[in-house]
Amino acid sequence: MTVRAVLFDFSGTLFRLEEDESWFADLADADGIPFDLAAQTEVMRRMTAPVGQVVQLAPEFQDAWENRDLDPALHRKVYVEVLRSSGVLDGQASELYDRMIDTDFWTPYPDVAEVLRRLHDAGIKIGVISNIAFDIRPAFKRIGVTRYVDEFLLSYLEGIIKPNPKLFLRACERLGVAPEQALMVGDSEEADGAAAAVGCRVAIVDPVPTADRPDGLLTAVGDVLR
Numbered sequence: 438m439t440v441r442a443v444l445f446d447f448s449g450t451l452f453r454l455e456e457d458e459s460w461f462a463d464l465a466d467a468d469g470i471p472f473d474l475a476a477q478t479e480v481m482r483r484m485t486a487p488v489g490q491v492v493q494l495a496p497e498f499q500d501a502w503e504n505r506d507l508d509p510a511l512h513r514k515v516y517v518e519v520l521r522s523s524g525v526l527d528g529q530a531s532e533l534y535d536r537m538i539d540t541d542f543w544t545p546y547p548d549v550a551e552v553l554r555r556l557h558d559a560g561i562k563i564g565v566i567s568n569i570a571f572d573i574r575p576a577f578k579r580i581g582v583t584r585y586v587d588e589f590l591l592s593y594l595e596g597i598i599k600p601n602p603k604l605f606l607r608a609c610e611r612l613g614v615a616p617e618q619a620l621m622v623g624d625s626e627e628a629d630g631a632a633a634a635v636g637c638r639v640a641i642v643d644p645v646p647t648a649d650r651p652d653g654l655l656t657a658v659g660d661v662l663r
Contacts, residue, residue, distance in 0.1 A: 446623030447567035449644025452543040492522040512570030540576035553585040562612040600631030
């Protein structure tokens with residue numbers, strides 16, 4: 438069946454939160470040891486991992502972790518705790534969290550604009566489905582591609598998170614296509630790959646640094662654009 442819509446994940450698929458050494462310039466752990474590059478990279482991994490619990494959490498934070506992408510307050514609560522558990526001191530954890538949810542600091546993959554434009558020009562509907570607790574739409578506006586996206590489905594606004602099949606079905610309904618006519622592009626087999634259960638095609642991309650994946654999206658949607 439012909440693909441009439443492409444659904445994209447956000448983090449690790451269209452945009453990536455890249456390591457920024459300036460954020461860590463004044464950070465040191467409780468022993469006064471500055472964060473080296475390996476520690477910085479690990480902090481960023483923990484803040485952006487699409488699935489799986491990244492640190493051991495006290496029972497008081499467990500509910501916040503499980504529902505973090507449904508409520509901005511819970512998202513802040515648990516990820517500030519993740520930063521603390523990663524060695525970031527209390528006051529610094531809040532400041533670093535605020536930077537990490539600022540979409541001005543998220544970097545688009547090199548082929549994002551081209552892929553969205555070409556799909557749009559070909560008459561293919563575009564949806565963005567993200568497990569997220571903050572508004573990612575300014576990131577698209579910043580690079581001038583908002584006009585290409587027909588629907589944004591953000592978990593904290595929809596009240597559903599991937600891999601719940603209802604979110605994929607809702608996206609297809611809003612785009613006016615059958616699931617069999619949609620391709621889901623994401624970086625997580627567990628979260629994004631679940632679209633296959635409702636009949637969508639799936640393409641998984643590697644959430645590597647943006648400089649290391651210049652044409653991953655073009656490859657993922659290659660058959661659609663032919």
